[in-house]
Amino acid sequence: xxxxxxxQFRLHARPVGLPRATDWNYVTEPARPPGPGEILVAxxxxxxxxxxxxxxxxxxxxxAPVKLxxxxxxxxxxxxxxxxxxxxxPGDAVSAATGVQSHATIPASAATKIDPSxxxxxxxxxxxxxxxxxxxxxxxxxxxxxxxxxVVVSGAAGAVGATVGQIAKIKGCxxxxxAGGPEKCAFLTSELGFDAAIDYKADNLPKALRTACPNGxxxxxxxxxxxxxxxxxxxxxxxxxxxxxxxxxxxNNTTPIKxxxxxxxxxxxxxxxxxxxxxxxxxxxxxxxQDMATWMKAGTLxxxxxxxxxxxxxxxxxxxxxxxxxxxxxxxxx
Amino acid sequence: xxxxxxxQFRLHARPVGLPRATDWNYVTEPARPPGPGEILVAxxxxxxxxxxxxxxxxxxxxxAPVKLxxxxxxxxxxxxxxxxxxxxxPGDAVSAATGVQSHATIPASAATKIDPSxxxxxxxxxxxxxxxxxxxxxxxxxxxxxxxxxVVVSGAAGAVGATVGQIAKIKGCxxxxxAGGPEKCAFLTSELGFDAAIDYKADNLPKALRTACPNGxxxxxxxxxxxxxxxxxxxxxxxxxxxxxxxxxxxNNTTPIKxxxxxxxxxxxxxxxxxxxxxxxxxxxxxxxQDMATWMKAGTLxxxxxxxxxxxxxxxxxxxxxxxxxxxxxxxxx
Numbered sequence: 136x137x138x139x140x141x142x143q144f145r146l147h148a149r150p151v152g153l154p155r156a157t158d159w160n161y162v163t164e165p166a167r168p169p170g171p172g173e174i175l176v177a178x179x180x181x182x183x184x185x186x187x188x189x190x191x192x193x194x195x196x197x198x199a200p201v202k203l204x205x206x207x208x209x210x211x212x213x214x215x216x217x218x219x220x221x222x223x224x225p226g227d228a229v230s231a232a233t234g235v236q237s238h239a240t241i242p243a244s245a246a247t248k249i250d251p252s253x254x255x256x257x258x259x260x261x262x263x264x265x266x267x268x269x270x271x272x273x274x275x276x277x278x279x280x281x282x283x284x285x286v287v288v289s290g291a292a293g294a295v296g297a298t299v300g301q302i303a304k305i306k307g308c309x310x311x312x313x314a315g316g317p318e319k320c321a322f323l324t325s326e327l328g329f330d331a332a333i334d335y336k337a338d339n340l341p342k343a344l345r346t347a348c349p350n351g352x353x354x355x356x357x358x359x360x361x362x363x364x365x366x367x368x369x370x371x372x373x374x375x376x377x378x379x380x381x382x383x384x385x386x387n388n389t390t391p392i393k394x395x396x397x398x399x400x401x402x403x404x405x406x407x408x409x410x411x412x413x414x415x416x417x418x419x420x421x422x423x424x425q426d427m428a429t430w431m432k433a434g435t436l437x438x439x440x441x442x443x444x445x446x447x448x449x450x451x452x453x454x455x456x457x458x459x460x461x462x463x464x465x466x467x468x469x
Numbered sequence: 470x471x472x473x474x475x476x477q478f479r480l481h482a483r484p485v486g487l488p489r490a491t492d493w494n495y496v497t498e499p500a501r502p503p504g505p506g507e508i509l510v511a512x513x514x515x516x517x518x519x520x521x522x523x524x525x526x527x528x529x530x531x532x533a534p535v536k537l538x539x540x541x542x543x544x545x546x547x548x549x550x551x552x553x554x555x556x557x558x559p560g561d562a563v564s565a566a567t568g569v570q571s572h573a574t575i576p577a578s579a580a581t582k583i584d585p586s587x588x589x590x591x592x593x594x595x596x597x598x599x600x601x602x603x604x605x606x607x608x609x610x611x612x613x614x615x616x617x618x619x620v621v622v623s624g625a626a627g628a629v630g631a632t633v634g635q636i637a638k639i640k641g642c643x644x645x646x647x648a649g650g651p652e653k654c655a656f657l658t659s660e661l662g663f664d665a666a667i668d669y670k671a672d673n674l675p676k677a678l679r680t681a682c683p684n685g686x687x688x689x690x691x692x693x694x695x696x697x698x699x700x701x702x703x704x705x706x707x708x709x710x711x712x713x714x715x716x717x718x719x720x721n722n723t724t725p726i727k728x729x730x731x732x733x734x735x736x737x738x739x740x741x742x743x744x745x746x747x748x749x750x751x752x753x754x755x756x757x758x759q760d761m762a763t764w765m766k767a768g769t770l771x772x773x774x775x776x777x778x779x780x781x782x783x784x785x786x787x788x789x790x791x792x793x794x795x796x797x798x799x800x801x802x803x
Binding site: 197394401410415 | 734742
């Protein structure tokens, strides 16, 4: 076969603050033919996630940093175009850690077959992918919301946050989302069924939280950190659970991270703050995916993807995550 | 009977920063005779605790603030000198929330009989009292240390910290204490059997922690907050448990509290940070006290009291807690 050109974004320099164009190398080279047990995937959609910012940094984390000059790590979905594995045939749709490139040659064991007749491919990067799993396990396994409890989620119009809030509604909770701007807030309440939405850019956050959570906060699912985490800490109930899923407000800091000044509220309220990483729940993904698919079919769980065209826009499209511009799951269409 | 003079410290003003002499009123008035169901206690020893600083502040906490002009809240031990209750006779030794005063008239139901033949009275304010219970439940119920795990405790030469470390040793852990000054550190290792002690005033804390905890930190029991909490967060293991018992470095701040800048280590390590208040474990106090008494008898658990003479020294003696001057459980002898 003629090997296609593989367009790739490689990490050129470790960013200081927001990633800049000069932190990337855009490289084109022929795709590598699959060896035994490998498949070649034509990547169609690439997932852009806040966690990617952390992967660019040096130092110990829950996953090794991307090495300089390696293709940037990312999840993607696409179709097999060549296979040296019995498990996959050309034409199969798969999801995998493809990286930010148009063609990925990967071990067949690292790919998961997906069914495009059930849902469009981008949905497998959102509700039916790691994003959905993060929301599911972070909320249910760590937040442990009981019916009638109040669940607050930040970054609520983002991919994880929107799913957290909808699952909390399905579980019978009073759900409050924090997001930026009136359009996102309206979407949360009128489209996704949140009980209330707070525009952190416009509202007095402590006051708005008090109004939206008359019975205090039982579960706070945090995607943003910073002042919003502090505001939530100030209004938690006894035995509240705070799930630390991310801290997008702090990822591009060039100054030290702002720790939560109100953390002693954990003591006063015998509350817990716990970090979570989605990979830890891998053995339970199939059961969760079944729940998610059922809820999607029933219409109680909706996904929204913010799809941007063109692999070559990657450096600037990624920044939408940090400016709060994206609305729903940010996906790059190759 | 002739009623004795009751010397009392009443809260005159809410302190800003460190409590000053002018925040107290020293008042003398005749003790109030016990009414039906009440006892009059001649207080012999008063427990001085970091938590008292919080009780002086206005605002919602785990317990109501001390009202202005009320006798300052404190735990104490003493002897009944008059009783209108069948449960107590004059001469009985009791522990109770007596307040900072020489004579307390209290409901019999609020007092616990103690046995001076088992241990001297001040021990009932330390290992056999709330201090010991705080260490016991904070470490065992919240920290959940497994044998062989590394337990680090700050404020380790303080009353709670010293007990936490010894219980962790009894449970087969590698135990590291953080304290201020060579004398306290030597005490931890040579007297109390800690595996290592770090002098936060002299040592490079991150480096000293790495040396003392070659396998990382599994349980961190925090009494101090601030930079020490941050240093510990930087070296926790996966699934580590951080118990927030106090934050003495922050109690007298007139500027905002310093939140833990390294809190995202909770995410990376899937770790938890949980606050605890000893009163929540009240139904399990008797069983715990039995454990503690057994360990004391076996010599594996030692208490050390730092006893200061004279009720009238209360305003300055209390400050020893915040300057780090006290060495062991700080107790005021009436």
